Amino acid sequence: MMKITKIQFNNFMGYNSLILPREQDEELPEGLIIINGRNSHGKSTILEGVIYAFFGPQAFKMKNAESFITYGESTAEIYVYFILDKTNYYIYRKWSRSNSSIAKKLFRLNTTSGNYEEIKSFDIEDFFEITKDQALSTVFVKQGEIEELASKKGATVRDMILKLFRLDIIDKTLKALDKDKSEINGTKEKLQKRLIPIPRIEQEIEELKVKITDNENSIIQKTGEKKIKDDRLKELPSQELLSALDEFYKINDLNKNKFESNRTDFIEKIKTTEFKVDDKDLEKKIKQKIESLEASQKELEKEKEELQSQTFSKNQEKGGIQNSIKESEDKIAKMEDSLSFTEDKVAKCPLCQNDLSKEHYDEIVTELQQGIEENTKNLDQISSYIKDRQAKLQECSTNLDNINKELISVKNIHTDYSNFNKYQEELVRSQKELDEFIAAHDEIGEDLTPEKISKLKLEVQALHTELRLLDSEITTKMEDVKQDKEKIITKEEEIKKMQELEKQIEDIEVDLIHLSKVKDLVKRFVTEYMVTKRLIKNISIKAERYIKEFTAGQYGSLMIDLAGSTKTGLALKVKDHFNGVNESIEMLSGGDRTSLGMALRLAISELMKVIRPTKDSPKNYPKIDFLLLDEPLAALDEERRKRILKHLVKSKAFSQVFLITHTSIPSEIQANRIFVTKSESNGESSARFERQFQVIEKF
Structure with missing residues (x-):
């Protein structure tokens, strides 16, 4: 059994703060709890908050999580405390406008510590052993659903019942078959694409x-x-042998060509010399010639140096005499100038600084002229000597140049003769190596050119x-x-x-x-067994008790006829015990039809807790066994409301029944209540819980 014990909202829709019941130690009781208040004051919000806590915003079509937050607030919170299988729990949700994610947590009371501990991993549908859609169809009777069930006819009523019991599984089965067929066709096409003839x-x-x-x-x-x-x-x-032999031939031919070319050049060069090519002592004679020329070269170089030294010495001597003559001539000129000066005044001798006289002048000039004559003779002798030395020096240089040219020529001949010998030796060596290689390989024939x-x-x-x-x-x-x-x-x-x-x-x-x-x-299958023999029969049995209670015993023996066609649908009939006639529901008054719809809907909710219409239905009975009724009494008069409320007060088919109504409650109905009001100044909703302490007999 499941029972909701406390409800708490923070900024949920019209409620800034809601705690039911407000006292800390008090819990919501079992049985009927009437939520009473005017229209649009927030009665339905309480039930919507419970549903939101368990199943989140997905339980509400066309609404998002943000729309449930109180206007002007940024976040909202819901706490719903409940007892399930004698264990205390509470579920908590928190969400905000700025974050699309919703915090969802489930807590369980630890009886030892007295504290609630979070269940870290859980799935709400697995926890209650019922899907969201099944739970909403079972426990939540929406506003207007009773009147719709009572007023609709034929196929519409049938479709409503089938939908409530999720017997639209037939259509899903057909869709599943179509999907399977499509997938199998897809598999077939893939296989056919892979198929090669x-x-x-x-x-x-x-x-x-x-x-x-x-x-x-x-x-x-x-x-x-x-x-x-x-x-x-x-x-x-072999390729290697031929390549090696070819290489020997090439080297030998190259040496032969070098030798012949050098020999021809050497013969041409030696023709103009005193040497003979065929002279066996040629190299010795060339060396002797070089030695002789080098000795002559040294003698001439020595002679040239002596002549150059003698010429240089005489040139210096010649320069000294020429300077001496010039000095004497300069002195004579000065004496002449001084003598001209003495004609008017007394003058000094420029040479001795004595008084200058004609006699002194003549004496000095005569002496100087004699020196000039003697130096002139010596100068002529030296010039003749220098000329002779220069002639000899020219002759010596010419001889030395000739010796040098001849020496270079002979040395070149010696070099050419050395190269001639070298190329001749290389030719002899390569020819020997060729002959030895041929001799070492028998497979080479003599004619292998x-x-x-x-x-x-x-x-x-x-x-x-x-x-x-x-x-x-x-x-x-x-x-x-x-x-x-x-x-x-x-x-x-x-x-x-x-x-x-x-x-x-x-x-x-x-x-x-x-x-x-x-x-x-x-497609041809009609759920005769599920609907006629099983589901309809059980609905009739469950509804029988409600119908008698709600109509003061006038009607009973509900008969639901499944015509087998969606055009005809369900035909609802009840027996009028006052005149003994089976009346069609369409012939009843509006109040009686609504009472019948209420009986039928309560029977369906009660039945959905325990019956498995198909093999796909849950194997375990759902753990949620409370009922939420939103404005089921609106179309009923006071007497019929009283009958239904009396029955719900005494009924124990559900652990709790939350019934929303804006209608007046007969005074003799002793039920627990939640009174909902709304502030006219700020539109804020509020609610208070009042417990009924009178003992109520249950059946």
Whole structure:
């Protein structure tokens, strides 16, 4: 059994703050609780808050979580305390305008510590063992539903009952069959796309076998060609040997060309000299000539140095005499100037600073002129000597230049003779190495000339190239044969897979035929057993007691006739015990029809707690067994309201019944109440709980 014990709202719709009951230790009781107040004062909000706490905003179509927050506030909170299977719980939700996520927590009372502890992981539908839609259909009777159930006819009534019991599962079954059929068709199409015709694969296998035969024949042919070329290659010297021999010939020819070229040049150069090419002492004579020339070179260089030294010394002496003559001439000139000055005044001798007289002047000039004459004679002798030395120096330089030229020429001849000997030695050595190499290899014939070697090298290279090409072709074809044989195995496996695919497609086609037949059967299936023999029978039994109570015993024996057609739907009849006639519900007064609708809806809610109309219905009875009735009494007069309320006060079919009404409550109805009011100044709703302490007999 489940019982709601306390409800608390913070900023939920019209309620800024709501606690029912307000006293801390008080709990909401079992049985009928009437929520009374004027229209639009917030009565339904209390039940909506309970539903919101358990199932969130998803329980309300066309409304989002933000719309449940009190105007002007940013967050809202709901606490609903309840007892389930003798254990105390409370569920808590908190959400805000700025965050779309909703905090949802479930707490359980620890009887040892006395504190509530959070259940970290839970699913509300698993917890109550009922889906949201089933719970809402079972416990919540919406405003106007009673009148609708009482006033609708035929197929509409039938559809309402089927919907309440979720017997629209037939349509869902058909949709599920269509979905299965579509998925199976999709699977079939995918398989058909993968399906390759087996004859085509067999044709490909035959083509591969022909290709394998052609390649194997080609391998045999090319293997024969390869053997012929291998045999020819064995008859010929190896590529390495031919290359080595060719290299020896090239070196020898190169040395021969160098020697012949150098020999020709040497003969031409030596023709103009005193040497002879065939002279066996040629190198000795060349060296002697060089030594002789170098000795003459040294003597002439020494002589040239002496002549240059003598000429330099005499030139210095000549310069000194010339300076002495010039000085004497300058003195004479000064004496003449001084003598001219003495004609008017007394003058001094510029040489001795004595008084200058004519006699003194003549004496000094005579002496100076004698010196000039003597120096002039000496100057002529020195000039003649210098001229002689210069002539000898020129002759010596000419001889030295000739000696140098001849020395260079002879040295060049010596160098050319050394090169001549070197190239001759290299030719002799390379010829010897060639002869020794040929002698060391018997496979080289005597007629293997350089020209023939080049041809053989080309032939060997061509054979190696052709053999590599043949090896590559044979390897490729062998690999092709191997791959083609593997392809045949793969394609044979593919044939098996295609056979399996064909079998799967055949099986799928059979399944599709079966699905079509099942769908046809489901379409033709009328839930005679579920509705007529089981569901309708139980509704009639459950409703019988309510009808008698609500109509003061005038009506009873509810008969619900399922005509079997959606056009006819359900025909509701009751027996009028006052005249003994079975009356159709359409013939009853409005109040009686509403009373009948109320009886029918309570019977349905009571029945939904315990019956399983189909195998898909929950195996366990739902744990939610309270009832929420929103304005079920609006269309009833006071007498009929009194009968229904008396019954609900005494009934124990539900643990709690929350009944919303804005109508007046007969004074003799002793029931627990919640009074709802609304402030005219700010529109804030408020509610208070009042307990009824009178003992009520229950049946």
